[in-house]
Amino acid sequence: MSSQQLTLGASVPPFTAHAISVSLPTWQDNISYEEGDKRVLDVMVTGYPRFFIHRSTQKLAEICVQKFGVYGERCLLCPTHKVAEACRAFMIDRSSQTGAAVPVRLVQFLICPEDQQDAPNSSCIELHIVLFPAEHFPLAKQFWQHTGLCISSRRAERCLSMLPQESPASPKPAFARPPVKAPNRHYSAKSFGRSPPSSPTSPNHLQREPVVKAIDEALSADQSVYVEERYGRNLPLESAAAAKRALRRRIAGVLVHDSPNDWSAAGGQDVELGPSTRGVESVTEDDVFMFSTGMSAIWSAHQLALGVRPVAKSICFGFPYTDTLKILQKWGPGCHFLGHGLDKDIDELEIILEREAAQSEGPPALALFAEFPSNPLLRTPHLGRLRALADKYDFLIVVDETIGNFVNVEVLPYADIVVSSLSKVFSGDANVMGGSVVLNPKGRHYAALKAHMVQTYEDSYFDEDAIYMERNSRDFRRRIRIIDDNTLAVCELLRKRSLVASPIPARAVVKDVLYPKWVTPDNYERCRLPGGGYGGLFSVMFTTLAASHAFYDTLPCYKGPSLGTNFTLASPYTILAHYAELEWAAGYGVEEGLVRVSVGMEDRATLLQGFEQALLAAEATAEHPAA
Structure with a gap:
């Protein structure tokens, strides 16, 4: 069995408690995921958070249903009363358009450490529980997916750490969706019930992530917090307000100094702006x-x-x-x-x-x-x-x-x-x-x-x-420069072997490389900053589906849902996002065989070697077409 097959369903990055991707390493794995194949669904341990409900959140939801629910109910967990009200309003509005309104009720649950049960303080966490009949979970999941407002996995873990240990067994995955039957207009105003995929990912032979990060993120929540704070990488938890100020300043572009010596003070009151x-x-x-x-x-x-x-x-x-x-x-x-x-x-x-x-x-x-x-x-x-x-x-x-x-x-x-x-x-x-x-x-x-x-x-x-x-x-500017340069190098490699090259190579199976340098370039250039690059994301389209499959399956990188990662991440985007409406998506130029790639910070020579390997596999399909 290949290493890629071994990693089907694993978290990406590996050994990361709060990873936001999951490994679906082959083209067929992605199709099987879309069709609800148990071979894939039963081994998935995580997924993109808006599509896959983290196991800690699932466990907390089961506890909440046992504590506050009645027979046949399920729930979503929200961080505030306002979000819970928005969820209830959405479920009632959408269900009313096709029949009777779904009965939805809200419960507030204050969770405190055991030594503060009688005197709640800032270390307590408020949960707002949205309860509804279990058969309406697909509708509730739409709210979770579309808005991204429900609780994070770290919040769920913190709640679990404060609850008594007698909790239910691990629940069945909530990400599994039934096989696709009739076409479902993913963009139709009335299409509710289908959650777009929890994106895919795969093992990365190009990436060399520091082992310490994989290890410390696999530790318990308290151990991980200790390691991060002890070695000066994270601000202490009591400095969350300062961390948020630092983030807002970084995004606003007002930090005069944002280098390693300044990071710990970026959220302080006396920092130079x-x-x-x-x-x-x-x-x-x-x-x-x-x-x-x-x-x-x-x-x-x-x-x-x-x-x-x-x-x-x-x-x-x-x-x-x-x-x-x-x-x-x-x-x-x-x-x-x-x-x-x-x-x-x-x-x-x-x-x-x-x-x-x-x-x-x-x-x-x-x-x-x-x-x-x-x-x-x-x-x-x-x-x-x-x-x-x-x-x-x-x-x-x-x-x-x-x-x-x-x-x-x-x-x-x-x-x-x-x-x-x-x-x-x-x-x-x-x-x-x-x-x-x-x-x-x-x-x-x-x-x-x-x-x-x-x-x-x-x-x-x-x-x-x-x-x-x-x-x-903290170092996002440095990382972006490396990613921009790597991506341009990869795109130039692929473009030279495509149908848009001059002259066209004899075995060309790449139809086009979609990258802002060549797609609507004038519009991009009007806003490009001096020294700015073209980003870390591109899509590649092939002359045949066989070439797309071979390229994707051979590419030696992680394969999954997100983008902008420090490591290279590929996805058969149209299969994942529009499997029930492939013809409709193709009408807008989003072809079934499109492969989307987010390029990372790997060594450039190693990176190009990996794409060359995948390109050769794709070109081989032109010599040996599938029977």
Whole structure:
């Protein structure tokens, strides 16, 4: 049995208690996962947190159901009453559209250390339990997946550590989904019940992660905390507020000094701060808001728009990561979907805006959401033209900069709100989730947006998650430079052996390499910073599915769900995100055989050797086509 087969279902990175990926090392493993094959589902120990409910969270949920539930109920666990109320409202609203409203009830559970049962203090943790009939769990799971608002695995572990030890046996995995039967419109406003995949990953022969990290993260929670604090890598847990300030300052670009000698003081009261480097000098840490996941940042940005602006449909510009469109469809009055996201679609958008403006007394749109660049097509929108339309028709622009990242591109001057998944390259270690919202102080609606955020924002980002995110992000600028250079080298290798090369190589099976340097390059260059690169993500498309399979199966790296990791991570993206709607996705250029790759920090020669090996396997399929 190959080493890849041995690692099916293992956490990625290995031996990491809070890993955010799972190993699905072959193309067939991914298909089997989508079809609910027990061979795959029964060995998965983890998964991407919004798709796979961590085993600690499952265990805590079973305890809560035993304590507060009635026969036939299940639950979701939320960090605040406000989130629990949003979950209940979502379940009632969605179920009411197709039948009777689901009965949902909420329970508050205060968990304290045993020695503080009679005098609760700040070390206690509040849980808000959403209980409902078990058959409606797929609907509840949608809320978990789309919003990213429910509790983190570290919060669950901390709760378990404070509860009496007589707890139920480990529950069955909650990530397993039934086999796909009829096509299910993943982007349909009425398609609820299917959770997009918990992404895949595989063993990495390119990566050489420090063994100490794998070991200490496999320790018990208390031991791990001790090791991290004792050796000066993490701030102590009581410094969580300072860690969050350091994160907000780092994201705002106001830390004058952010080198190793300054990291421990980055969240302090006396640290030197300067004008923002984000392209809008007046940005401060108070314009940055932290969230538990990147998707909760996007959901919250949409809720902010709904709370401040007149009711109108949103605009989804470009083919987005799946849950962004779900948010725009399932909350509020819906959205206009311009899935190609090319310059010609801005002409179509203007027609839509003129039509809507003629039929409405208020603005013709609520907000336009766009990725810079998009996932997985790496297309970049013309932000200048979109900004001009937003000013003319009075709607907000929300830009997701996760893939471009603010070391490479400057998008804030064009946006009212910038969102990002900090779980990706900002963290890099793939062991913690996080998200951010940045408001543009120069935006026309800044005063209203800021006032609403100050009034409604609640910090539900778990302290321990913030501690890890702060540590991971300290050297993100250095890491991004290495990743950018590695990615460009890999893309150039693949492009020279593709159908877009001149002359075309004799055995070319690579149809195209999708990377911002070559996809909508003018739009990307307008926002690229001096010295900025093109990011760490690319997609490659092949002339045949056989070539795609051979390339993916041979590539000697981890294979899994996330991106922006310090190690190389590959995914058969369309299979995982759009398995029930392959034809529909292909209509927007997202082909079934597309392989998405997030490049890491490995030695470049070793990295290129691994991609050469995979490329040779793909090219061999042209000589020996499948029978």
